[in-house]
Amino acid sequence: MSRLQSCFDALHDRNEAALVVFVTAGDPFPGETWKVIKTIADAGADIIELGIPFSDPLADGPVIQASSMRALEAGVTPPSVLDDVRAARDAGVEVPIVLMGSWNPVMQFGMAEFAAAAASAGADATILTDLSPDEAEEWKVASTAEGLDTIFLIAPTSTQVRMDMVRPLAGGFIYCVSRTGITGMHDNVSNGIADLVENIRTNIPGVPVCVGFGISQPEHVRAVAQVADGAVVGSRIVQQLHETKSLDVLAETVASLKAATKR
């Protein structure tokens, strides 16, 4: 059983939703991202999304764009991101780690080579935001061969046809984009999220659904936890980490978000 599947099974038994926390590899502590990952895991996060920075991300808002630029300026590369994953595993981190980024860095690394290197570093899955299912067949094969789950996005605009396309490719969980737009903080969770999650569950049965984009406060997490299998928090964590450079503050924030996942 994959690490992600065991994670969702255990959460189900405890009647909790997953707290998924996103951070950009190498920002703000290049070479010491494992400490950030360990802090987040120890504070109670269930899944970690580690961002592979890209120069031209289409799905990211200003906070994560700026974070990616800082990481690139600090010399972060796809191989160094995989080193961060390995270091986190060496430090005893056991929660699932999902690599999140854009397709071009993976393509340039080499599809099969990246899948093998990511798996051997200790990553569990990938989310490649601009690799739509239309173009993902080869990547699915390469990932499956290495035991990596392929996580795809479903958006409020996704039609039946799109869900049908994602169904045979989906693994790990479905990343449900809560609103049309880019990553970033919003005041509230968008309306209609319950219907969208329900629609996904009907069309892509058996795969957990986590909701992201615009989730930043414990009350957002609490609302999402009522209807979905997990909530993803990214921009708020990235912004706070950049401003405070404090692992203690990070741990406090993660703990408060995690507390909101109990149903």
Next chain:
Amino acid sequence: MSSLIQGTSFTSEPDARGHFGPFGGRFVPETLVPALDELARRYEEARTDPEFLAEFDRHLQEYVGRPTPLTFAENLTNELGGAKIYLKREDLCHTGAHKINNTIGQILLARKMGKPRIIAETGAGQHGVATATVCAKFGYQCCVYMGAEDVKRQRLNVFRMQLLGAEVRPVESGTKTLKDATNEALRDWVTNVADTHYIIGSVVGPHPYPAMVRDFQSVIGRETRAQMIERTGRLPDVVLACVGGGSNAMGMFHPFVSDESVRLIGVEAAGDGIGTERHAATLSLGRPGVLHGSLTYLLQDVHGQIAEAHSVSAGLDYPGVGPEHSSLKDRGRAEYAAVNDEEALDALQWVSRREGILPALETAHAFAELRKLAPTMSPDQTIVVCFSGRGDKDVEAVAERLGGFQL
């Protein structure tokens, strides 16, 4: 002469998913895919709808000024002493460049789709002006994204867009140039997709844009082909066009692709020189990767981070290129050369003085290649240069490069 899109299937490319060989496709956040599906469907309907085509044709004639003339460049021909040189005069289109052929087509599509808001990206400002122009004419709200660096370099075009009623949003992210303006336009589109149509200005981006923009621009090549046959009794031996994203070149090349006797030559910007780090010669020196939604040749580092492009011409200053050009290159159907800033500046002055026509800096790149090529050919051969735009917009930049005005 008809300028209809009908009968544009000179090749079977792209396939149903927008692939030109291994290139093209659709690499975008999921939120956009349904909008691209709708656009592809509406475009497929439109290109065979006699009413749509008749309206497109009418605006090209009455508003843009088509067909544009084919000018025999007698002085250039005599000086170079080789092939006879003809100029396809896209500089005489309304707004001064070929860009408006595409914006007319896309605004008519936006109207069919019932989307009231238009966004666009622009580098030098020509596509921004062409978009602001059709938005003014057809009564649309218009927002143009432009890199903050380009806003500084092209103040005149910024004001021109504002006069036309468009909002110009400077983009401060990344390198603050065309690629970042394109990122920001795509992010706007992801957010406002329900009521917004994105008019991409070149044969780049996710399917169906590369094929759709090519088809709207292929009026250039169709007219040229007919005009050359009428004037010289046969097809040209060489067709020459500058390539940034590659829309004027693709529009010119497309109707000639199955005419195997016709050499198709695209000219990229070599900036400071192809031996330096500062250039925009994507096809000559890049390698395949994914940017702005399609797989194509790119300037990038070993880890797949997109590199900054450099050229004296803001319109060629782009680290990607249309995916169909990548396919034409790999199939050996088109050739791609690169000329540097200095050669282009020199060619701009040369054409101005010999023919009395001031070319855009982009267009001047094609003329720099022409100077090398024409003398190697014989007087019974012909070359057509796509005169993609006029150079008025570049006068200030050229003056600066050449050491100021001499009064």
